[in-house]
Amino acid sequence: MNRFANASLAAAALCVAAAAQNPNMLLTYSQSEQTVSGSGGTVLSTLRPDEVAYLDFATGPCPGVSAEKWLPRTASHTMLGDEDADGLFFDPNIFGRVDALLSNQMWTSPIGIENQRTIYWSVSQPIGTNISLTPFRPGDVAHIARTGAGDGQVVHFMRQEQFNMALGLPLAYGIDIDAIAFGPNFGVYFSVDVDVPATTACGPTVVRDGDVLCIPPWALTFTSDMRIAAVAPNSAVVVYPEGVMDLFTMSAQVTDRFGACLTAIGDLEALEIDQFGPMNTIVPCPGMTLTVPTLVYSSENGTGASLLSTAFGGSIHNTLCGPAGTSCGSGPTMGMQLGIRPASTAVGAPSFVNGLAFARTFHHVLEPQQHVMNVFPFGAPAGAIGIDYGSEHAFNLALIEIVSPVVPMSFPAFPFSQFGFPDLYAPSVSIYWWPLPGTWGSFPMV
Secondary structure (H helix, E strand, O other): OOOEEOOOOOOOEEEOOOOOOOEEEEEEEOOOEEEOOOHHHOHHHEEOOOOEEEEOOOOOOOOOOOOEEEEOHHHHHHHHOOOOOOOOOOOOOOOOOEEEEEOOHHHHOOOOEEOOOOOEEEEOOOEOOOOOOOOEOOOOEEEEEEEOOEEEEEEEEEOHHHHHHHHOOOOOOOOOEEEEEEEOOOEEEEEEOOOEEEEEOOEEEEEOOOOEEEEOHHHEEEOOOOOEEEEOOOOOEEEEOHHHHHHHHHHHOEEOOOOOEOOOOOOEEEEEEEOOOOOEEEEEEOOEEEEEOEEEEEEOOOOOOOOEEOHHHOEEOEEOOEEOOOEOOOOOOOOHHHOEOOOOOOOOOOOOEEEEEEEEEOOEEEEEOOOEEOOOOOOOOOOOOEEEEEEEEEEEEEEEOOOOOOOOOOEEOOOHHHOOOOEEOOOOOOOEEEEEEEEEEEEEOO
16 A cells, blocks of 8 residues: 655745844754644644754743744655655654754855754664665764755764774774764864773773763864864864763752752763853863863753753853753753743653754744555545644745655755755645745645
């Protein structure tokens, strides 16, 4: 039986009105969570660990800012294609949780706007190589692009082999990148998911899952689009050992979802560079000096979705809407400070922040109410396939084509590609189309 996997929706919304952009926060949560806003009662209100959400502090009212779905798993599945060749594009197990996020559009794009094609991320389980011969493993940081080889191609920001080269590990050694941050003048900051024996620039050591490591700018060679082309051997440095991160975390005086003060980091789960924070001079070993920016990070112990900072010896990170966590003695960290609903009035959300990137982006998103529905040989009742959408624009045009079993090739959607998702998948725009008002809504597909 043929099935239509109603996943080829990521590029179907053309937002015809541009809007002024403000800095956003892209992030992932370790468990499924609910948006503060409820997302208009649509399926977009559920944020899953294999999806990316956004927070817009600059235009949203404070308090009450809501994390909203930005990269649904259906969009990722569409971009990847039918990797396991089972006739379905929807595959909730294809890459596991999104473990890390990295934005480099501010260094590469004249408009500096991130979209779902450009954001780099790390997977928690490897994606097959049936469509893209280039692997996407937990030790890689990459995204899915359309290249000369077609759709569903893996394009790396940095490969497992390059991380291993910097750590003095065998190139085939399996690592899992848990957090990453990047700036051309700062280098690559990262953390690994489990302890690994390494030979760094300061000599042999055991790299802990709570360490912050840096590959300095002098050790990196870049491609023209600011990806990592080569890494000097044994160039990684532990800038903040796990014990120091424990001290930062304890000094931040933040509570978990139950109201207990954090005294240790556990596993470092997310990293980002605070462009506006103070710099710190680190001497990781004799003869080496590094200028380290303020780092925003999350802890696996930071349930309730707190974000901490290395500034001032350890502090709660401040967003434009206030602290990203609750101070010790003031109750639990609930989750609403980062846009998700608490478990109850007394207990915060169960998640910690699993991936983080500061970015500028537009918000327009589609997700089917049912990700897979039988439509052949008997068809589906009119209106049976409902599509929920969210957009920051007053007017949008949705272009949909039902296809099975192959998603049509994408193609550029200029000039809309400057302001959002850059591609269209519908080769014929005459099959289904709807004008849609802004904010939240639903429409029937057939």
